[in-house]
Amino acid sequence: MKKISPGKKTRFWRAFRRQWDLQLMVLPAIVVLILFSYLPMSGIIIAFKDFTFRKGIFGSDWVGLKHFQSIITDPFVHRALYNTVMLSLLRLAIVFPAPLIFALMLNEMRFPRLKRVYQTMSYLPYFVSWAIVCAMVPVWLAPNTGFVNSLLQFFGIIKEPVAFLSEPGYFYGLTIILELWKSIGFSAIIYLAAIAGIDQEQYEAAMIDGASKFQKMRYITIPSIRGTVSLLFILSISGILGGNFDVSYLLGNGGNISRSEILQTYNYHMGIIQGRFSYATMVGLMLGVVALAFLLIGNAVIKKLTKTSGLF
Amino acid sequence: MMKTSTSRTRKIAILLACLLLAMAAAGCAGESSPSADSNVPAADPGTDNTAGGGGTTQDPAPATGSTITLSGYEFNTEPVTLTAVVDWPQSFGNWGDDSVTRWITDTVGVTIDITWATTTTGEELNLLLAGGEQLPDFIVTGGGGATAQTLFREQYVAALDELAAQYFPGFTDLLPDKMYEAFQEDDGHLYRTADWFADYDKMMQMRDEGFYVTDGGNQQFLLNRPIYEELGSPSVNTLDEFRAYLNAAKEAHPEIGYPLMMANVAWGDGQDTVNFIYRLFGGQDWLYPNAAGSIELCLRDPRYKSALQYLNGLYNDGLIKDDNFAMAQETFDSTLAGSNLIAFSGSDFNWFGKVPGGETLDGPCLPIMPPNDVSINREDIKLKSLLSGVGGGTATFISADAVNAARAIEYIAFRYTDEAQTAERYGIQGEAWEYDTDGKQIVWTQAYNDIVATDGWLEMSKLYGCNNGTHSWFITNAICKLESGKADYPVRALSQSDAVNQTFCQNERIFDLTKVIKNDDIQMKYEQLMMLVEESVVSCIRAGSESDFNAAYDSFVSTAESLGLADIEAYFTESYQKWESLGMGG
Numbered sequence: 001m002k003k004i005s006p007g008k009k010t011r012f013w014r015a016f017r018r019q020w021d022l023q024l025m026v027l028p029a030i031v032v033l034i035l036f037s038y039l040p041m042s043g044i045i046i047a048f049k050d051f052t053f054r055k056g057i058f059g060s061d062w063v064g065l066k067h068f069q070s071i072i073t074d075p076f077v078h079r080a081l082y083n084t085v086m087l088s089l090l091r092l093a094i095v096f097p098a099p100l101i102f103a104l105m106l107n108e109m110r111f112p113r114l115k116r117v118y119q120t121m122s123y124l125p126y127f128v129s130w131a132i133v134c135a136m137v138p139v140w141l142a143p144n145t146g147f148v149n150s151l152l153q154f155f156g157i158i159k160e161p162v163a164f165l166s167e168p169g170y171f172y173g174l175t176i177i178l179e180l181w182k183s184i185g186f187s188a189i190i191y192l193a194a195i196a197g198i199d200q201e202q203y204e205a206a207m208i209d210g211a212s213k214f215q216k217m218r219y220i221t222i223p224s225i226r227g228t229v230s231l232l233f234i235l236s237i238s239g240i241l242g243g244n245f246d247v248s249y250l251l252g253n254g255g256n257i258s259r260s261e262i263l264q265t266y267n268y269h270m271g272i273i274q275g276r277f278s279y280a281t282m283v284g285l286m287l288g289v290v291a292l293a294f295l296l297i298g299n300a301v302i303k304k305l306t307k308t309s310g311l312f
Numbered sequence: 313m314m315k316t317s318t319s320r321t322r323k324i325a326i327l328l329a330c331l332l333l334a335m336a337a338a339g340c341a342g343e344s345s346p347s348a349d350s351n352v353p354a355a356d357p358g359t360d361n362t363a364g365g366g367g368t369t370q371d372p373a374p375a376t377g378s379t380i381t382l383s384g385y386e387f388n389t390e391p392v393t394l395t396a397v398v399d400w401p402q403s404f405g406n407w408g409d410d411s412v413t414r415w416i417t418d419t420v421g422v423t424i425d426i427t428w429a430t431t432t433t434g435e436e437l438n439l440l441l442a443g444g445e446q447l448p449d450f451i452v453t454g455g456g457g458a459t460a461q462t463l464f465r466e467q468y469v470a471a472l473d474e475l476a477a478q479y480f481p482g483f484t485d486l487l488p489d490k491m492y493e494a495f496q497e498d499d500g501h502l503y504r505t506a507d508w509f510a511d512y513d514k515m516m517q518m519r520d521e522g523f524y525v526t527d528g529g530n531q532q533f534l535l536n537r538p539i540y541e542e543l544g545s546p547s548v549n550t551l552d553e554f555r556a557y558l559n560a561a562k563e564a565h566p567e568i569g570y571p572l573m574m575a576n577v578a579w580g581d582g583q584d585t586v587n588f589i590y591r592l593f594g595g596q597d598w599l600y601p602n603a604a605g606s607i608e609l610c611l612r613d614p615r616y617k618s619a620l621q622y623l624n625g626l627y628n629d630g631l632i633k634d635d636n637f638a639m640a641q642e643t644f645d646s647t648l649a650g651s652n653l654i655a656f657s658g659s660d661f662n663w664f665g666k667v668p669g670g671e672t673l674d675g676p677c678l679p680i681m682p683p684n685d686v687s688i689n690r691e692d693i694k695l696k697s698l699l700s701g702v703g704g705g706t707a708t709f710i711s712a713d714a715v716n717a718a719r720a721i722e723y724i725a726f727r728y729t730d731e732a733q734t735a736e737r738y739g740i741q742g743e744a745w746e747y748d749t750d751g752k753q754i755v756w757t758q759a760y761n762d763i764v765a766t767d768g769w770l771e772m773s774k775l776y777g778c779n780n781g782t783h784s785w786f787i788t789n790a791i792c793k794l795e796s797g798k799a800d801y802p803v804r805a806l807s808q809s810d811a812v813n814q815t816f817c818q819n820e821r822i823f824d825l826t827k828v829i830k831n832d833d834i835q836m837k838y839e840q841l842m843m844l845v846e847e848s849v850v851s852c853i854r855a856g857s858e859s860d861f862n863a864a865y866d867s868f869v870s871t872a873e874s875l876g877l878a879d880i881e882a883y884f885t886e887s888y889q890k891w892e893s894l895g896m897g898g
Contacts, residue, residue, distance in 0.1 A: 142635065143634065274839060
């Protein structure tokens with residue numbers, strides 16, 4: 001007699017009933033996710049409408065790709081896109097590897113107490129909000145009264161005070177330095193945690209084999225944390241178009257706007273200040289699509305290079 | 313045992329899940345209806361008066377208290393609290409802190425509960441509209457720009473003429489001459505009143521009585537008085553002399569932080585230094601009619617280029633500091649308050665208002681006659697065109713949601729009475745001012761002069777309520793800075809600033825009307841152009857060499873053209889010709 005196996009549907013409900021209490025615990029999170037993440041996404045349709053407050057999201061008139069066409073010809077979008085990508089590439093090239101290098105250096109330190117001091121000092125800036133940092137920076141960099149100009153003049157590096165904040169040429173560098181200062185210590189913790197999980201016997205074996213510090217780092221430490229590095233790299237790539245709004249908004253001004261305007265600040269200007277919600281939504285939508293593409297490409301590249309499963 | 317444990321887990325799971333769901337639901341819950349203010353009569357749900365092209369207002373309870381007659385009109389004195397949202401940050405204290413707001417409450421029973429924005433960029437008002445919240449009785453925002461257009465186009469505000477017909481028929485008679493025509497929208501209704509809009513006949517009458525009639529925004533060069541006097545009070549009557557003076561003063565006082573500090577360089581700003589110098593080169597304004605009667609924007613005018621070149625020269629002399637373009641408001645204020653500058657270009661109020669005694673004759677700043685390579689002939693100045701600010705000034709709307717529209721329209725009318733305007737400008741008689749012996753002109757009291765000298769103009773304003781932003785947003789300076797020529801009368805330190813102002817007053821009104829944009833595409837192009845101006849002007853001024861300057865200037869012009877400069881000018885031309893045909897010009 002042939003045994004009749006239960007259908008997929010039946011198996012699903014049987015499994016569901018068996019763990020109904022766990023499913024119930026997940027339910028609130030799913031409800032919240034749907035309410036606050038998925039339902040609001042329907043608002044994206046205003047990118048294809050002429051949104052007015054009175055008519056609302058669903059009542060406003062459809063305009064097709066009108067806003068898309070405007071964006072394509074908008075020189076300010078082009079410039080903001082350029083600045084966003086440039087800053088992100090610099091971030092990938094400098095801010096991303098810096099914590100890794102810092103963590104490797106910390107890991108090699110012989111004095112645990114000193115190591116802890118450096119670690120604490122380096123991650124404390126992370127807890128200072130960008131608003132406060134950006135309020136302090138103009139004071140530090142003020143041409144006439146700021147200590148940075150005074151120091152540079154004292155050591156003879158510059159003759160005349162430099163207006164770092166109003167000269168466009170300094171903006172990229174300033175942003176990267178600030179991000180580095182603020183995030184290096186905190187990001188290094190992730191790598192230090194990964195390093196701490198490496199089997200110590202590998203190091204002992206390498207020591208017996210006469211491996212130098214650099215060789216241990218090159219052949220044990222780095223390969224062992226490759227998974228963590230890959231994951232963080234993919235996440236960084238997906239955020240390549242996610243500029244640092246706080247810095248660009250708070251330190252941007254008429255003098256440096258040619259370098260400080262990024263897509264996020266332009267979006268804020270067009271959407272929230274000028275009330276052009278449809279236009280701003282279209283910019284955001286394009287941004288999201290391009291970021292998704294970057295994420296998929298980054299994930300594929302990492303999977304191929306590291307022979308890992310990537311992010312997904 | 314195992315079963316008991318599973319049962320407990322399930323119970324905890326159910327409890328936690330319910331708790332989390334309840335918390336999520338609590339976050340989504342709507343607000344309960346706000347309770348009515350005890351001073352505000354409850355709205356009658358049966359009354360639904362159409363106003364503002366479809367917007368609705370609600371009837372107030374009929375006044376039962378006494379009335380007062382002002383300027384020949386009868387006003388309700390029943391106590392009422394009206395609400396307002398003002399689209400800029402608070403700086404003058406709360407309602408009732410100063411003498412004038414207390415006088416208003418005592419006189420017509422009105423108290424205004426104001427919600428202030430925290431920025432000047434308008435996003436909070438936009439978000440208020442987007443959020444669909446009930447709007448207050450009054451909305452006060454910039455007269456130009458997209459938000460003002462949104463307010464009446466999307467029927468967020470009531471038509472003032474309809475409210476007036478219903479509740480205060482004398483309203484339009486109290487308005488300054490031509491305000492109705494200037495602000496009438498395409499649907500024939502008036503939705504807003506504006507500050508800086510004066511009555512020409514009244515101004516002429518006051519001028520004949522011995523007042524100087526000047527416009528606002530005392531854009532001019534101000535010199536640091538002690539340094540100027542230390543250098544022997546040299547002649548500073550041409551732009552070359554001004555530059556030479558700045559260089560000499562900088563050499564004598566290298567410790568001073570800012571040889572020339574500029575308040576602004578953006579088009580349309582009353583303190584735009586480039587515009588000021590452009591006019592001294594013979595230009596009119598950042599938009600002007602050419603010989604053919606078409607509107608042009610100034611950027612291609614060789615005189616505007618000369619103004620930029622002049623400032624570029626000052627920059628390369630080290631007279632303009634880079635951080636002038638990136639200055640935080642606090643630094644700007646402290647530089648002026650501490651007189652850490654040799655000269656200032658901007659509103660005189662910006663400087664003397666921050667320094668105790670700044671408004672007095674021996675204050676820290678000295679207005680100079682405009683360094684002028686093109687002679688100003690005061691006889692040529694068209695007084696009829698002095699009335700300015702209509703398009704870009706502050707606009708006051710009554711919202712379509714107004715709980716008490718009747719008292720709101722009556723309150724605006726009240727602010728246009730002679731009594732309220734005098735209080736607005738001068739404060740309360742006996743406290744801040746008195747009539748002089750012939751009973752015609754106003755003279756400040758000793759107490760007023762003392763507080764200005766010891767605590768500064770701003771503190772005086774907070775206390776006495778003269779030109780106080782807590783109440784003056786309706787009609788600021790409707791009398792439009794009527795000033796006496798006598799030093800001990802209400803007048804700034806040196807009245808020659810009057811001559812400087814007048815160069816700025818030519819045809820302001822029609823220009824301000826012209827630049828109001830009602831077309832979304834043009835508005836977009838215009839805003840992009842303004843962004844370009846903001847950075848291009850800075851680039852031109854900071855160019856390190858002549859070739860750099862020319863490259864920056866050429867880029868400015870070509871980018872402006874690619875952004876649709878011709879379309880903007882065509883739109884302005886059409887608008888200008890319309891206003892000219894209605895007699896709004898000089």
